[in-house]
Amino acid sequence: MTDERTIWLAALLHDIGKFWENIPPADVPSELRAAQKYQHEAYGAWFVRQYLADWTGDLQAVEQIIVKHHQPSLSDEVLVQIADWLASYERVQAGQEEAGGRGKRETLLRSILSRVQGADAKLYHPLQALKIDRETLFPLPEDRAPLPDYSRVWNQFLQELQKVPSPHPRSLLALLFKYFWAAPSDRSYEDIPDISLYHHLVATAAIAVCLRRQQLSEGELATLGDALRTLWSRQPQTPAQQAILNRPVALLVKGDVSGTQDFLYLLTSRGAARGLRGRSFYLQLLTEVVSEWMLRRLQLPLTNRLYAGGGHFYLLVPYCERERVDELRTQIAQKLWQAHRGDLSLNIGAVPVAPVDFVSSQMGGEGFAKKWAEVTQSVESRKRQRWADLGAEQMAQHLFTPYDEGTTAEEMCQVCHGEWKAGEDTTDEGVRKCRRCASFEQLGMELRHCEYLLRFDLPDQTLSHPRPTWQEVLRSFGVEVHPLSRRQDGGLQLPSVPGNAQGVLLERVGDTDFLNEEALDLAGQLHPPVSFDFRLLGEVTPVDAQGNVVDYDYLANASQGVLWLGVLRMDVDSLGQLFRHGLGNDATLSRMTTLSGSMRLFFEAYVPSLCREVNERGREKVYLLYAGGDDLFVVGSWSVLPVLAQRIRDQFREYAGGDHVTISAGIAIEHEKYPLYRLADDAKHALDDRAKGLGKRKINGREVQKNGICFLGEPLGWEQFSEVDYWKNELLAMLQAANGEKKVSRALLTRLMEISQLYRANRRVQQARLRRGEIDEGQFRSLVQHDRWRWRMVYHLSRFAQRYSGQEQALQELKEALSQKGLIQNIHIAARWAELLTREGG
Amino acid sequence: MPQPQATPSQQQEQLPVSKEQVIQAIRDGGMNLVQTAEKLGPHLQRGNLTTSQIRNIYGMVKRMEMREFNPHEFALLKPKLAYAAKRARARGAEDLKQVLSWAIDEVGTDSQKFLRFVDFFEAILAYHVAAGGK
Numbered sequence A: 001m002t003d004e005r006t007i008w009l010a011a012l013l014h015d016i017g018k019f020w021e022n023i024p025p026a027d028v029p030s031e032l033r034a035a036q037k038y039q040h041e042a043y044g045a046w047f048v049r050q051y052l053a054d055w056t057g058d059l060q061a062v063e064q065i066i067v068k069h070h071q072p073s074l075s076d077e078v079l080v081q082i083a084d085w086l087a088s089y090e091r092v093q094a095g096q097e098e099a100g101g102r103g104k105r106e107t108l109l110r111s112i113l114s115r116v117q118g119a120d121a122k123l124y125h126p127l128q129a130l131k132i133d134r135e136t137l138f139p140l141p142e143d144r145a146p147l148p149d150y151s152r153v154w155n156q157f158l159q160e161l162q163k164v165p166s167p168h169p170r171s172l173l174a175l176l177f178k179y180f181w182a183a184p185s186d187r188s189y190e191d192i193p194d195i196s197l198y199h200h201l202v203a204t205a206a207i208a209v210c211l212r213r214q215q216l217s218e219g220e221l222a223t224l225g226d227a228l229r230t231l232w233s234r235q236p237q238t239p240a241q242q243a244i245l246n247r248p249v250a251l252l253v254k255g256d257v258s259g260t261q262d263f264l265y266l267l268t269s270r271g272a273a274r275g276l277r278g279r280s281f282y283l284q285l286l287t288e289v290v291s292e293w294m295l296r297r298l299q300l301p302l303t304n305r306l307y308a309g310g311g312h313f314y315l316l317v318p319y320c321e322r323e324r325v326d327e328l329r330t331q332i333a334q335k336l337w338q339a340h341r342g343d344l345s346l347n348i349g350a351v352p353v354a355p356v357d358f359v360s361s362q363m364g365g366e367g368f369a370k371k372w373a374e375v376t377q378s379v380e381s382r383k384r385q386r387w388a389d390l391g392a393e394q395m396a397q398h399l400f401t402p403y404d405e406g407t408t409a410e411e412m413c414q415v416c417h418g419e420w421k422a423g424e425d426t427t428d429e430g431v432r433k434c435r436r437c438a439s440f441e442q443l444g445m446e447l448r449h450c451e452y453l454l455r456f457d458l459p460d461q462t463l464s465h466p467r468p469t470w471q472e473v474l475r476s477f478g479v480e481v482h483p484l485s486r487r488q489d490g491g492l493q494l495p496s497v498p499g500n501a502q503g504v505l506l507e508r509v510g511d512t513d514f515l516n517e518e519a520l521d522l523a524g525q526l527h528p529p530v531s532f533d534f535r536l537l538g539e540v541t542p543v544d545a546q547g548n549v550v551d552y553d554y555l556a557n558a559s560q561g562v563l564w565l566g567v568l569r570m571d572v573d574s575l576g577q578l579f580r581h582g583l584g585n586d587a588t589l590s591r592m593t594t595l596s597g598s599m600r601l602f603f604e605a606y607v608p609s610l611c612r613e614v615n616e617r618g619r620e621k622v623y624l625l626y627a628g629g630d631d632l633f634v635v636g637s638w639s640v641l642p643v644l645a646q647r648i649r650d651q652f653r654e655y656a657g658g659d660h661v662t663i664s665a666g667i668a669i670e671h672e673k674y675p676l677y678r679l680a681d682d683a684k685h686a687l688d689d690r691a692k693g694l695g696k697r698k699i700n701g702r703e704v705q706k707n708g709i710c711f712l713g714e715p716l717g718w719e720q721f722s723e724v725d726y727w728k729n730e731l732l733a734m735l736q737a738a739n740g741e742k743k744v745s746r747a748l749l750t751r752l753m754e755i756s757q758l759y760r761a762n763r764r765v766q767q768a769r770l771r772r773g774e775i776d777e778g779q780f781r782s783l784v785q786h787d788r789w790r791w792r793m794v795y796h797l798s799r800f801a802q803r804y805s806g807q808e809q810a811l812q813e814l815k816e817a818l819s820q821k822g823l824i825q826n827i828h829i830a831a832r833w834a835e836l837l838t839r840e841g842g
Numbered sequence B: 001m002p003q004p005q006a007t008p009s010q011q012q013e014q015l016p017v018s019k020e021q022v023i024q025a026i027r028d029g030g031m032n033l034v035q036t037a038e039k040l041g042p043h044l045q046r047g048n049l050t051t052s053q054i055r056n057i058y059g060m061v062k063r064m065e066m067r068e069f070n071p072h073e074f075a076l077l078k079p080k081l082a083y084a085a086k087r088a089r090a091r092g093a094e095d096l097k098q099v100l101s102w103a104i105d106e107v108g109t110d111s112q113k114f115l116r117f118v119d120f121f122e123a124i125l126a127y128h129v130a131a132g133g134k
């Protein structure tokens, strides 16, 4: 039997020849052609022979498996075929009106978000290498999508591949992602091509490794293959077939960091913005580093991590490693306890996955989405017994032994209120900062102009200090991370390589051009051999005119009107439902990773550019603390947040291609002295409880969450919100007399708020009467409309029109909108908004 | 806003609401009240009613609203209205007196109806101002 790495590489590249189908290579050797069923197998093998000969110790085996994966004879070949099936096998029949793989756009990837239930528009990703710009990221309608140029992308891929100085799986994966993220994995006649080639390859490789390590015998593999065939053809199965279909081969592992909320926001304001930046990035790193540490311990390739970001990760682990996973869980809990004393912890849940779980329910299986939901439940139940992972002995020792000796005010860190010791910890401009807090601030500074991230792999180091720096924590998981910033002279400062470094990773930050000359040159100066990757950076840091990271008071002062600070949080609505039901019966592993990948690209690659648009040079206003997965968090000048939220929503709507997948927002604003953690909480409440409490609606037969925004404590659907926005602008125009007439007094706003209060008070009274059955629906509606607010509004607006005759028309329009178009329901929001925008100072 | 000249024909303009409509406004409030007041406002404006002609009476009504309802005190409004209308020498003031007298009769001793009377009075004046009334 072939070794696991060989199987892995073959599985990873098994379908790469598909890309070549449109531009068939002329010189494919006949012995490869002879073995193929279709054409892509021979192309794939030919590609490996020409370009990756140095990348494997067993070239011949890799070639052979690729060439035979559609008509396997040896068990390795069967194994890869089965992995291929389990990753994506399905037949999503194209409807009558829609050509599947055929037609003008046959070779474009259908955007997965436009495939989710309820979607109207059909959008296609232009075939191109990944770049962080709108033209690349956004799918287009069929008639606007350019015809794909397969040979151009393929040649770019080959060129970059040849630049890689030394073979490393990570560099290969980065290239596969960059070039095949928007390539369809299947372009056969009857299927809708909505799975990216990259995600299909990665899923196949992950499953292949699990199957291989489970050491299924040749006979068992054959039975499994037969079992899948009979499952799909809906034929009766033998007991042996049933048994093997339901026997676990993998574990779906989910890790979830808890305590992040307090960790990020429960800080005093001294240097908080810088520290927050560092902390947020550290959480990101920690999620990645811990998940990779697990993979290294389990000797699994990176492809077995299905997702990492936003404080959680998913791994696919061979089932035989379940006890190891339990051991690792305990070790992680202990390391994190040492590092954070319970302020941060990682809950790890796991559920077994049998072959039948990979198969979409359409094809008679269970559907992978079900596992995704199950593992989340498993994590939740783990959370309830948080400290159990530490192990009984450790727990008794740690939890019941007080460790915080220094608790007098002079021995307290003024940032995190933890311990502070003279000699060990530092004082910065008279402020006591513990080593840990100081290190987060330092990280925040270093990230300001960070263009690369350099990472050394080391043996795990023991944590000795009770307040370890972020670097020490990461070193305890076997990595040392250095953000690289540009020096004055334009060069990059390289740290010295630790003597015990076992590997080096150079990541380009915020740019997909990761094998550029500079990177290659840097790598040339480093030992041991370097692997290359890139990372999208879902973050934007505001700086002042001198380039220093600004603090919250700066952001508050950059507001229009009242000088307040705000927090904006947004996330995709009903995400769990989207994964469980949105893909209908077609939820396979690769379709799900394509879906989560698609959302990541919007949040991590595109949202930062939208945030940068509101940051004017020398007067930057927002701080994108985090955007990834399906959500984002912004701190900034309160006045730009509603505008930004609306813009992000409009762009997401376009990206998704309609209202079948939606996004909601919560904004909290307050005086700059108001603690950030409360603001963060308020925004969370605004999002989770208010904006998402708008109820349900039906879209194309599917019941979905209404979506909207909660601003100034008032939840509104997006359409209503833009109406409120419009009237806010109208009010501002009257107040500022944009038309050159006499400025309307701000008393107008006060009047409008009073009238709104009358309206809402009466509405409540009538609602109570309706509930008691004293009036019916019709009477209710009439009584709500015909009450004091109505004539008072007419009276006051007429008075204003008499006093400010130049604004008569605008006031008349306002009167009509209030009395006839339902604006009365929301006018207080527009008035309050305009009031804050025109108020002076703090 | 330019004041429309009161022409003889407009001075003779018929009251745009009937006694029944006024009674209905006091009984039901809501839409009947608003629509009746909405019709009266411009009519009274054309009849040269000015707020100063009835300021005292309106003030009394608003003060009554704040206290407990006293039907006896309320009934005295009718002669006061008549007196004010005579002094005003305007068709609008006469019409308002007529309309409010119907309304006062309908209120009688009913404190709920009294509250609707206050609203009705206020609404009439609001629409009167909206129509350009001073």
Ligand SMILES: [Zn+2]
Pocket: A413, A414, A415, A416, A417, A418, A433, A434, A435, A436, A437, A438
């Ligand atoms: Zn501290």
